[in-house]
Amino acid sequence: MILVTGASGMMGKAVLHEVAKVAAKTGENYRAMYRSATEAAKAPAGSSTVIADFGKKDSLPPALRNVTSVYIVCSPIPQLIELEWNMIDACVNAGVSHIVLSSAMGAREYRKSFPSWHRRVEDKLKSTKISFTILRPNSFHQNVLTYYAPSIRSQGAFHASMGNARVSFVDARDIAVVAAKALAGGEHSGKTYELNGPEALTYAELAEKITKHSGRDVQYVDIPPEVQRKALLDRGMLEWQADALLDLQAYYVKGKGGNVDGLLEQLIGRPPITMDQFLSEFPSEFRPHVEVQALADAATA
Numbered sequence: 001m002i003l004v005t006g007a008s009g010m011m012g013k014a015v016l017h018e019v020a021k022v023a024a025k026t027g028e029n030y031r032a033m034y035r036s037a038t039e040a041a042k043a044p045a046g047s048s049t050v051i052a053d054f055g056k057k058d059s060l061p062p063a064l065r066n067v068t069s070v071y072i073v074c075s076p077i078p079q080l081i082e083l084e085w086n087m088i089d090a091c092v093n094a095g096v097s098h099i100v101l102s103s104a105m106g107a108r109e110y111r112k113s114f115p116s117w118h119r120r121v122e123d124k125l126k127s128t129k130i131s132f133t134i135l136r137p138n139s140f141h142q143n144v145l146t147y148y149a150p151s152i153r154s155q156g157a158f159h160a161s162m163g164n165a166r167v168s169f170v171d172a173r174d175i176a177v178v179a180a181k182a183l184a185g186g187e188h189s190g191k192t193y194e195l196n197g198p199e200a201l202t203y204a205e206l207a208e209k210i211t212k213h214s215g216r217d218v219q220y221v222d223i224p225p226e227v228q229r230k231a232l233l234d235r236g237m238l239e240w241q242a243d244a245l246l247d248l249q250a251y252y253v254k255g256k257g258g259n260v261d262g263l264l265e266q267l268i269g270r271p272p273i274t275m276d277q278f279l280s281e282f283p284s285e286f287r288p289h290v291e292v293q294a295l296a297d298a299a300t301a
């Protein structure tokens with residue numbers, strides 16, 4: 001029995017989808033873990049679900065009943081260290097055989113920001129006797145929708161302090177395929193996979209691609225980190241979050257995020273999804289919403 005945690009989140013949902021696909025062929029049982037019944041109600045048809053919370057230790061043993069393999073993922077918050085530690089302890093107590101851990105690029109060496117938090121969880125996992133696979137993905141394609149589409153919709157531009165840094169964006173759905181395979185353990189046991197996408201793009205090149213797929217002129221505007229920090233805080237972002245984001249950007253600016261290799265393709269058995277393929281699925285996400293466009297048209301009529 002496989003347990004997929006974080007099943008309401010972007011990564012966990014994609015993993016659940018893949019696990020369900022594999023289970024349809026192999027007959028493997030799986031369970032999806034949610035924190036709320038409202039989210040659990042959205043589980044794919046036929047999925048078994050359980051309500052539990054890494055922060056509520058008593059809720060974890062029932063979620064782990066008869067479970068042999070677990071996919072662990074948590075929101076990118078500083079508390080993920082303690083929360084995922086709780087889950088690892090619960091897995092040890094429940095006799096789980098294999099854990100696939102969602103970590104992040106940079107966990108090998110970067111002692112700041114999200115990678116440093118993930119590293120502490122990796123170290124904890126390795127201190128147990130449970131067999132593991134650690135996944136360290138680069139930045140997701142999906143971030144472009146989450147972080148940049150809103151200002152592109154309203155201003156035709158997105159802002160950051162990335163300079164000419166290159167990012168080997170990777171699709172969360174490809175990472176999910178690796179996670180589903182790794183949950184079987186076997187050849188993936190004891191492995192740490194650094195997972196990069198198929199091309200390393202600067203943000204200016206990303207803007208060109210968004211322009212091509214959305215049919216509107218989109219600019220990347222490079223701004224100093226302190227200006228970006230102020231803008232993030234003005235937009236309501238919490239201080240720790242803005243600092244973690246800027247620290248991660250600094251890592252990319254040092255040239256650490258533009259690696260391209262064949263590992264992902266080898267693991268998933270097909271070419272990884274490209275940024276062009278991803279953007280072609282969401283052209284309207286970068287255009288002004290209809291009502292906003294109608295107002296703009298009315299104002300210029």
Ligand SMILES: NC(=O)c1ccc[n+]([C@@H]2O[C@H](COP(=O)([O-])OP(=O)(O)OC[C@H]3O[C@@H](n4cnc5c(N)ncnc54)[C@H](OP(=O)(O)O)[C@@H]3O)[C@@H](O)[C@H]2O)c1
Pocket residue numbers: 005006007008009010011012034035036039052053054055073074075076077080083102103104105114136137138139140143
């Ligand atoms: N975005 C990137 O480019 C990128 C790249 C590399 C690695 N990562 C890593 O990938 C991970 C997942 O990212 P994501 O975008 O999928 O995050 P997400 O959408 O925020 O999903 C996080 C999941 O964790 C669950 N969760 C939070 N607190 C929990 C708790 N106390 N107990 C149990 N479950 C809890 C959430 O449940 P609720 O819905 O109930 O809150 C949600 O299902 C992060 O750790 C991030 O650092 C991200």
